[in-house]
Amino acid sequence: MKVSYRPTFAQFADNYLATYYSGGVQTLRRVAGGPLVMFLGTLIMVLTFDRTPAWFLRLLAVLLGLYVFWRGLAFTLGPLFNVFLVYLRREQLFGPHMPLTTLQLRGKSLSIEQNGEAARIPVNHIQSIQHRADSTWLLTYSDQMLYIPRQGLESGDHDRFVARLEALLAPPEPAEGAES
Structure with missing residues (x-):
């Protein structure tokens, strides 16, 4: 995704x-x-x-x-x-001549490609997801901010991407019948 x-x-x-x-x-x-x-x-x-x-x-x-x-x-x-x-x-x-910025979820990591450079962040290094009216910010433990706009996407669906990311960040639910 x-x-x-x-x-x-x-x-x-x-x-x-x-x-x-x-x-x-x-x-x-x-x-x-x-x-x-x-x-x-x-x-x-x-x-x-x-x-x-x-x-x-x-x-x-x-x-x-x-x-x-x-x-x-x-x-x-x-x-x-x-x-x-x-x-x-x-x-x-900025502008139409610039390459796309791409964020891609691959397993338990987030791949970022921007201006011909690539980086990979493990999902568990994301500290919080902050929802704004026109975008979403992903804040990492190393004080980096990743930006995902709601409008103007070239490909993908903002809401589905963020929901999938939140699902990966959610703590696993304990199995039924497991004793504490």
């Missing part, structure tokens, strides 16, 4: 931003870290400017505050900048 699709820029942007800001263990740091650092930079500039008697210390405090503010802004907007860089190269990275 397999599914094949051509990745698009819209899928990339959606998955990248969604996983950056809402996936993983550092979500709070990623969402709130940049604005907090920007606030700290502003505090450095405002609080030290009036309380510092020497002009060169004021200048130093303002420069330090601006640097801290800039780092917070870069931390906040960094993912958007990365998406913008991919947007500039979208014709090279």
